[in-house]
Amino acid sequence: MGGLCTLADVKTWLDISNTTKDVKLQLFIDTVTEQMISYLGYQARQTTYTNEVHSINNNQLLYLKGAPIQSVSSLTIAGVPATQGSDDNSFQFDDTDAKAGRLFIGTGFCGNYYTRNMTYDPVSGMRSILVSYIAGWYFPDDTSYNITNAKSFNVSDSVPYTITLACIEEVVQKYRRNLAKAEGVESYKEGTISWKFANAKTGSDSMDGGGLSGETREMLNSFRRWGIA
Numbered sequence: 001m002g003g004l005c006t007l008a009d010v011k012t013w014l015d016i017s018n019t020t021k022d023v024k025l026q027l028f029i030d031t032v033t034e035q036m037i038s039y040l041g042y043q044a045r046q047t048t049y050t051n052e053v054h055s056i057n058n059n060q061l062l063y064l065k066g067a068p069i070q071s072v073s074s075l076t077i078a079g080v081p082a083t084q085g086s087d088d089n090s091f092q093f094d095d096t097d098a099k100a101g102r103l104f105i106g107t108g109f110c111g112n113y114y115t116r117n118m119t120y121d122p123v124s125g126m127r128s129i130l131v132s133y134i135a136g137w138y139f140p141d142d143t144s145y146n147i148t149n150a151k152s153f154n155v156s157d158s159v160p161y162t163i164t165l166a167c168i169e170e171v172v173q174k175y176r177r178n179l180a181k182a183e184g185v186e187s188y189k190e191g192t193i194s195w196k197f198a199n200a201k202t203g204s205d206s207m208d209g210g211g212l213s214g215e216t217r218e219m220l221n222s223f224r225r226w227g228i229a
Contacts, residue, residue: 002141003033004044004159005167009140013172024178028171032212036167039210039217041225042067042101044159046136046144054129056111060104066135067101067225068155069093075103078111078128098155101135101225140164166219170212 010025011017037044042065049066056078075082075091083090088106097104111126137159138145150158212220 002139003029003167004036004139005029005033005164005171006140009164009168010171010175013168014175021175025171025175028174028178029167032167032170032174035211036163036170036216036220039212039220040223042136044136044139044163046070046134046138046142046157048132048134050132051130052132053127054109054131056126056128057109060106060108062103062105062109062129062131063225064101064103064131064133064135066133067099068135068137069098069101069103070134070136070155070157072103072131072133074130074132076130077109078126095155099223103131160223162219163223166216170216173213 007022007026007029010029011021014025016025044067047066049064052065054062054064072084072091072093075084082105084092086092091103091105093103109129111128138157139159140150144157146156146158147161149156150161150164152160
């Protein structure tokens with residue numbers, strides 16, 4: 001399974017033409033990819049989800065587990081199929097919704113229980129929403145990956161190149177710190193010469209960032225899912 005960047009790209013960045021560092025670099029790629037996916041807050045590789053279960057929430061928005069949404073093949077609420085459309089009773093998602101991994105229904109994701117006044121029952125929580133859909137991106141190692149799509153500003157089927165670039169830079173920094181035997185070191189001085197590592201992580205910054213540098217987190221923040229369980 002490949003990562004958010006390729007071994008070939010990292011070796012090009014580092015001007016490495018032999019294979020002596022391949023195992024170590026691939027380990028860094030795999031590690032950084034997992035850290036970045038954890039920071040993003042969703043499974044980023046393109047995946048097909050079948051009958052994913054959600055609870056009635058009496059809300060107009062429903063956040064799916066995968067993102068960004070590429071397509072939705074079926075949605076049922078309390079056993080009743082919902083169609084994709086533009087009216088209030090149909091589900092829909094624009095580019096912003098797709099990027100966030102959410103669906104919208106004007107009348108809300110409500111159940112089929114009614115009060116005496118014929119309004120939707122305010123009690124939510126029943127797990128009677130089933131969604132089948134495709135979400136996520138093709139990674140650079142996938143045969144369907146398209147670099148032109150990756151560089152698009154719109155919702156793409158290929159992982160945005162900004163994320164790939166962040167992965168390359170993070171891997172390169174980790175490799176260089178490892179080469180200097182400087183893991184955990186923020187800076188050091190030898191005589192009149194001093195070094196400071198650009199992606200040093202200490203204290204709470206390291207915990208909050210999932211082991212990623214501040215520069216990498218800044219590149220990922222526009223793709224991150226904030227505060228959604």
